[in-house]
Amino acid sequence: MNPLGLYLHIPYCVHKCGYCDFNSHPENREEAEIYVATILSELRHYASQLADKTIATVFFGGGTPTLLSPANLGKIFGAVKNYYNLGEDCEVTIEANPATVKQEALEQIRSHGFNRISIGVQSFDADELKLLERIHSVEEIHTTLHRARLAGFGNLSLDLMFALPGQSLEKWRANLRQALAKKPDHISAYGLTIEPATSFFKLQRRGLLRMPPEEIQLEMFRATIKILSAAGYNQYEISNFSRPGFESKHNLNYWNNGEYLGLGAGASSYLNGRRFKNTNLPSRYIRAVQAEGAAVESTERLDLLHAMGETIMLGLRRLKGISIAEFENRFQVSFEKTYGKVVDALLDEGLITLNQNRMALSREGIFLADSVILKFMA
Numbered sequence: 001m002n003p004l005g006l007y008l009h010i011p012y013c014v015h016k017c018g019y020c021d022f023n024s025h026p027e028n029r030e031e032a033e034i035y036v037a038t039i040l041s042e043l044r045h046y047a048s049q050l051a052d053k054t055i056a057t058v059f060f061g062g063g064t065p066t067l068l069s070p071a072n073l074g075k076i077f078g079a080v081k082n083y084y085n086l087g088e089d090c091e092v093t094i095e096a097n098p099a100t101v102k103q104e105a106l107e108q109i110r111s112h113g114f115n116r117i118s119i120g121v122q123s124f125d126a127d128e129l130k131l132l133e134r135i136h137s138v139e140e141i142h143t144t145l146h147r148a149r150l151a152g153f154g155n156l157s158l159d160l161m162f163a164l165p166g167q168s169l170e171k172w173r174a175n176l177r178q179a180l181a182k183k184p185d186h187i188s189a190y191g192l193t194i195e196p197a198t199s200f201f202k203l204q205r206r207g208l209l210r211m212p213p214e215e216i217q218l219e220m221f222r223a224t225i226k227i228l229s230a231a232g233y234n235q236y237e238i239s240n241f242s243r244p245g246f247e248s249k250h251n252l253n254y255w256n257n258g259e260y261l262g263l264g265a266g267a268s269s270y271l272n273g274r275r276f277k278n279t280n281l282p283s284r285y286i287r288a289v290q291a292e293g294a295a296v297e298s299t300e301r302l303d304l305l306h307a308m309g310e311t312i313m314l315g316l317r318r319l320k321g322i323s324i325a326e327f328e329n330r331f332q333v334s335f336e337k338t339y340g341k342v343v344d345a346l347l348d349e350g351l352i353t354l355n356q357n358r359m360a361l362s363r364e365g366i367f368l369a370d371s372v373i374l375k376f377m378a
């Protein structure tokens with residue numbers, strides 16, 4: 001059976017963080033109950049089309065999935081198990097915001113079969129949390145990490161952000177040291193990017209955000225790699241580090257350009273060469289699923305060049321890069337004929353490597369990943 005990633009989007013948040021451009025909406029308990037019933041309907045809708053697939057990973061993301069009660073989370077995962085073929089060692093992740101989970105809730109969530117937790121720490125510095133408009137305190141981070149382990153989560157990931165307004169290199173290093181002291185199995189460390197339609201964007205336009213200079217941002221990224229590698233974490237993707245064997249299987253499927261089904265408001269899917277996306281607004285999503293069983297708002301079939309470009313774009317994010325043999329097998333093209341000139345130019349610049357029929361970013365290329373990847377999309 002063909003493996004498939006399953007993503008379930010829970011769009012509610014207590015407060016919109018200043019930098020957030022995810023599909024998140026104010027907490028609405030009444031609507032959330034209907035939302036849960038709607039996801040169950042949507043799960044049923046797609047089940048018959050996916051009888052030949054095995055769900056290799058399940059990811060509850062948001063938003064803040066832990067705003068749903070453990071009973072509701074269990075109900076949704078129960079439906080996944082009922083309607084779909086679940087792989088034997090299926091990775092089942094839930095994202096959690098430190099201010100939204102109590103010990104009992106974590107224990108219940110774990111008992112429903114969730115085996116991985118990804119905690120949105122972002123920073124161990126009280127001033128930085130305030131600036132980011134996170135709803136949790138440093139204290140709550142420590143408590144939540146402790147509780148997650150007590151509840152039996154043997155696979156624990158932390159999200160951190162660097163290049164924050166006013167952040168110094170030393171403050172970022174201190175964040176990394178605090179994260180390491182918690183002995184997580186996995187760390188995602190992303191540089192802050194200011195996206196349109198966020199309140200940070202407006203502040204930046206008014207000159208009110210003092211971003212670290214680019215060379216400091218680069219130093220922060222270099223320090224991330226150095227400190228986490230020295231502590232035994234393997235950088236397996238540009239922004240993701242793990243202890244051996246704790247790579248995120250769900251995200252690896254994205255970077256392999258594998259198939260996935262996304263359910264819930266605004267969720268995206270990639271199935272049978274077609275990308276499609278649900279409508280963003282929870283109320284509209286609910287109405288669409290109630291009327292038609294699904295809430296797809298846009299769909300796109302990728303042509304060959306586009307599909308190949310995306311496979312390279314995603315694959316180069318992994319430090320081990322892409323297998324040229326697998327690429328040629330998948331698309332039935334000669335890699336050399338299609339990308340030979342681009343590859344030669346990037347090799348000359350020292351930005352990629354070619355070893356044992358794999359193409360990967362070089363040590364320098366990692367820092368210029370976006371511009372390297374763009375060359376393959378032209």
Ligand code: SF4
Nearest residue numbers: 013016017020024063
């Ligand atoms: S908790 Fe996450 S999804 Fe919710 S507003 Fe903050 S950044 Fe966005």
